[in-house]
Amino acid sequence: MSAAPDPFNLIITGVGGQGNVLASQILGQALVRQGWVVTVGETYGASQRGGSVMSHLRLSRRKQWSPLIPEGQAHLVVGLEPLESLRVMARYGNPGVLTLTNTRPIHPLDVIAGAAEYPEMDTLLAKLKKLGAGVWTVDATRIALELDNPILSNMAMLGALAGMELAAAPLSREDFAEALGMLLPAKALPANLEAFDQGRASLREI
Amino acid sequence: MSILSLDQPGRQLLYMGNEAIARGAIEAGVRVVASYPGNPSSEITASLAKVAGELGMYVEWSVNEKVAAEVAAGASLAGLRSMTCMKHNGLNVASDFLFALNFTGTKGGMVIVICDDPLALSSTAEQDTRAFAKAADLPLLEPSDFQEGKDMVKAAFRVSEEVGLPVLVHSVTRFSHARGNVTLGEIPQGQPKPHFDTLHPAYPKPVENTHPALHRKLAQAGRALAGEGYNSYSGPERPDLLVLTCGSGVAYMNEALEGLGASNRVGVAKLGLTWPLPEGFLRKTLARCAQVLFFEEIDPFLEDNVKAFCAQEGGDLLNKTFLGKASGAVPSVGENSPDTAVAALGAALGLKPQPPRPADYADEALALVRDLAPVRQLGLCAGCPHRATYWAVKNALALDGREGFVTGDIGCYAQGRGPSGFSQMKTMFAMGSGAGIANGFGQLTRFGAEQPVLAVCGDSTFFHAALPALINARFNGSNLLMLILDNNATAMTGFQPHPGVGITAMGQPAPALDPAEVCRSLGAEVLELDPFEVQKTTETIYDLLQDLDGVKILVLKQECALVRGKRQRLLFKMSLDQERCLGADCGCNRFCTRVFKCPGLIWDPAQGKAAIDEAICTGCGVCATICPQQAIVKEVIS
Numbered sequence: 001m002s003a004a005p006d007p008f009n010l011i012i013t014g015v016g017g018q019g020n021v022l023a024s025q026i027l028g029q030a031l032v033r034q035g036w037v038v039t040v041g042e043t044y045g046a047s048q049r050g051g052s053v054m055s056h057l058r059l060s061r062r063k064q065w066s067p068l069i070p071e072g073q074a075h076l077v078v079g080l081e082p083l084e085s086l087r088v089m090a091r092y093g094n095p096g097v098l099t100l101t102n103t104r105p106i107h108p109l110d111v112i113a114g115a116a117e118y119p120e121m122d123t124l125l126a127k128l129k130k131l132g133a134g135v136w137t138v139d140a141t142r143i144a145l146e147l148d149n150p151i152l153s154n155m156a157m158l159g160a161l162a163g164m165e166l167a168a169a170p171l172s173r174e175d176f177a178e179a180l181g182m183l184l185p186a187k188a189l190p191a192n193l194e195a196f197d198q199g200r201a202s203l204r205e206i
Numbered sequence: 207m208s209i210l211s212l213d214q215p216g217r218q219l220l221y222m223g224n225e226a227i228a229r230g231a232i233e234a235g236v237r238v239v240a241s242y243p244g245n246p247s248s249e250i251t252a253s254l255a256k257v258a259g260e261l262g263m264y265v266e267w268s269v270n271e272k273v274a275a276e277v278a279a280g281a282s283l284a285g286l287r288s289m290t291c292m293k294h295n296g297l298n299v300a301s302d303f304l305f306a307l308n309f310t311g312t313k314g315g316m317v318i319v320i321c322d323d324p325l326a327l328s329s330t331a332e333q334d335t336r337a338f339a340k341a342a343d344l345p346l347l348e349p350s351d352f353q354e355g356k357d358m359v360k361a362a363f364r365v366s367e368e369v370g371l372p373v374l375v376h377s378v379t380r381f382s383h384a385r386g387n388v389t390l391g392e393i394p395q396g397q398p399k400p401h402f403d404t405l406h407p408a409y410p411k412p413v414e415n416t417h418p419a420l421h422r423k424l425a426q427a428g429r430a431l432a433g434e435g436y437n438s439y440s441g442p443e444r445p446d447l448l449v450l451t452c453g454s455g456v457a458y459m460n461e462a463l464e465g466l467g468a469s470n471r472v473g474v475a476k477l478g479l480t481w482p483l484p485e486g487f488l489r490k491t492l493a494r495c496a497q498v499l500f501f502e503e504i505d506p507f508l509e510d511n512v513k514a515f516c517a518q519e520g521g522d523l524l525n526k527t528f529l530g531k532a533s534g535a536v537p538s539v540g541e542n543s544p545d546t547a548v549a550a551l552g553a554a555l556g557l558k559p560q561p562p563r564p565a566d567y568a569d570e571a572l573a574l575v576r577d578l579a580p581v582r583q584l585g586l587c588a589g590c591p592h593r594a595t596y597w598a599v600k601n602a603l604a605l606d607g608r609e610g611f612v613t614g615d616i617g618c619y620a621q622g623r624g625p626s627g628f629s630q631m632k633t634m635f636a637m638g639s640g641a642g643i644a645n646g647f648g649q650l651t652r653f654g655a656e657q658p659v660l661a662v663c664g665d666s667t668f669f670h671a672a673l674p675a676l677i678n679a680r681f682n683g684s685n686l687l688m689l690i691l692d693n694n695a696t697a698m699t700g701f702q703p704h705p706g707v708g709i710t711a712m713g714q715p716a717p718a719l720d721p722a723e724v725c726r727s728l729g730a731e732v733l734e735l736d737p738f739e740v741q742k743t744t745e746t747i748y749d750l751l752q753d754l755d756g757v758k759i760l761v762l763k764q765e766c767a768l769v770r771g772k773r774q775r776l777l778f779k780m781s782l783d784q785e786r787c788l789g790a791d792c793g794c795n796r797f798c799t800r801v802f803k804c805p806g807l808i809w810d811p812a813q814g815k816a817a818i819d820e821a822i823c824t825g826c827g828v829c830a831t832i833c834p835q836q837a838i839v840k841e842v843i844s
């Protein structure tokens with residue numbers, strides 16, 4: 001990527017209960033420490049467990065932007081759940097958008113009930129590719145389950161984001177660990193760092 | 207160590223809007239904070255509770271917002287700085303007290319933070335509480351960014367103390383639940399000794415004196431707050447258009463102006479003080495331009511009041527074109543965004559904004575999402591006890607056959623309206639209204655009504671507002687079955703403790719009031735069950751409905767799955783025996799997934815059979831009871 005836009009608009013999306021808010025908080029805190037001006041807009045509350053949950057991050061070198069990304073202006077979508085990665089494109093996608101997505105579905109209630117179908121993963125990824133300028137994947141839920149705690153998938157996703165080495169959203173392991181230490185009890189750190197490292201190592205561009 | 211209590215003046219941190227408010231209170235030397243949780247306000251008090259011990263503050267979760275405001279006012283009357291924080295509904299509850307406190311006045315600085323929820327993102331309804339400031343003659347501040355939020359709260363405390371009136375600070379979801387840069391200030395040391403001056407009692411005095419005095423105090427507060435620098439103008443000397451905005455509107459408007467390249471034509475007047483109106487600032491600013499656009503959320507509070515001000519002033523202020531909610535330039539309800547700001551500016555200036563992306567791209571993206579991405583409906587979490595409760599209710603009401611129904615309340619169990627509560631809940635209004643409205647339905651047997659009525663409420667809601675309704679039912683002999691869904695947490699707003707939990711906001715042990723015992727003291731028939739015992743719960747509800755003479759109470763006790771999950775992720779190890787599951791060949795017609803609809807129990811299209819989603823399932827074991835083939839296996843974890 002050439003000169004990064006200011007603000008760089010990043011959406012972290014997923015399903016309620018996946019730790020979306022914590023992920024955006026850690027990324028934001030790490031960047032503020034590096035001298036960035038960060039605004040994060042969060043949607044949760046009634047959109048709690050089971051609903052679609054989105055955080056908007058506006059990363060800037062110069063000013064405090066509003067907490068909502070305008071229509072069609074996402075630069076990067078980080079999807080904790082693949083269907084949610086696609087859903088974001090309806091309002092925020094554009095031909096230049098990059099996507100990093102977890103590949104493990106969480107079935108919406110209508111899919112569970114048999115009233116709707118979850119798309120094939122290959123189809124979903126191909127559509128994401130068609131709608132943007134690049135798609136990266138990581139099986140973050142598998143990493144988290146192997147660490148015996150599905151909630152760690154958000155940290156694996158942050159590791160994968162770090163692995164993309166974007167100048168517009170830089171996240172070093174040190175910054176991640178520092179921000180993590182500010183927000184979580186010390187005993188939780190090793191497992192979160194392990195998920196981060198594995199996420200980083202498992203990043204795949206398709 | 208919390209990021210909220212760092213004593214590092216000058217350090218910059220990412221703070222949630224609610225944390226910025228909390229930090230402002232800390233830097234103002236707040237001593238007592240009392241609130242009832244309600245999003246988007248909850249994190250202010252929750253984050254203060256965590257640092258209360260180390261900073262020498264007292265923080266409590268009160269039983270409801272009225273009591274919370276009274277606790278804070280008690281501290282203020284004894285000379286300490288105090289704060290209460292609530293969502294918009296909370297102000298409705300607290301307002302009876304507030305409309306007396308304005309007359310008596312306060313002593314130590316007292317700040318009331320009200321968080322509105324435009325578009326009702328985490329609420330049942332939308333309400334603009336700014337009208338209360340005008341009705342109660344109290345000053346109102348609206349922060350527009352995170353740093354300002356922190357600093358404004360400090361100013362609010364200072365002016366409240368100077369004038370002797372509570373100061374209202376108004377936030378919205380996009381401030382409270384957003385994060386941004388905040389530079390820390392100093393945390394003051396030392397505190398006054400509380401003392402209530404009995405020579406100055408706080409009770410109503412003749413209003414012919416006190417109401418004019420209140421108006422004078424409001425004007426004094428307005429002058430003091432107008433001098434704090436929160437009202438400002440930026441733009442050309444003589445703009446083509448003047449935008450009057452406040453709160454969240456400021457950032458949206460500035461962003462839209464930059465995007466449209468219209469900063470050289472448009473002036474933005476930001477009002478941090480919206481009641482009383484900063485008249486001097488307005489006089490000066492309105493003189494710059496004949497075309498005025500009001501840009502604010504929910505109600506036209508600023509718009510209507512500034513128009514009235516112009517009418518009163520007369521002269522040149524009568525020769526204005528006003529754009530805003532009344533003219534249709536800004537959405538008449540709901541929240542704003544950079545996009546609504548672009549639209550309003552574009553129309554006012556006669557500009558055609560560049561489309562944000564190619565039109566064919568937008569069409570394709572919308573079509574793909576419509577065709578491929580099923581809507582993700584809200585629901586109860588995997589393993590939520592409320593799903594088991596509603597399952598039992600659904601089956602008991604079907605057995606009963608008299609078209610009985612559930613009157614609902616505010617909490618996670620409000621999902622009883624939708625698929626994961628099997629659409630059992632048929633009314634929902636305010637905190638405690640499930641029990642209250644059931645009182646009404648329960649009196650209609652005398653007119654021939656045949657439908658039994660079941661009210662539900664959670665444990666926190668029980669203490670907050672359902673209890674008076676139950677006492678009423680007992681007193682007046684209303685026929686209703688009250689289900690108290692006791693999950694040992696205020697789960698909906700973030701698991702804050704309440705009087706039944708046995709722990710205070712600051713983590714100290716407290717007597718745990720048992721809802722069942724409280725109800726027994728009313729003399730009502732009270733039963734207690736674990737809703738995960740689905741069959742027994744179903745039968746009990748059915749039996750109670752058969753002889754519904756007076757108020758009967760069933761407490762369904764099972765811990766919130768998310769609270770338990772912090773200690774123990776799985777209650778049972780669940781698995782699906784795909785040999786036993788007959789899939790499409792079973793006569794059950796996918797009963798387990800089509801009807802039960804737990805996010806942890808999914809349909810595996812490759813096998814044509816049910817499956818457990820191990821990343822989601824929390825092992826409550828309830829689904830093991832519903833499979834006719836006993837294919838869902840529940841294993842005790844050793």
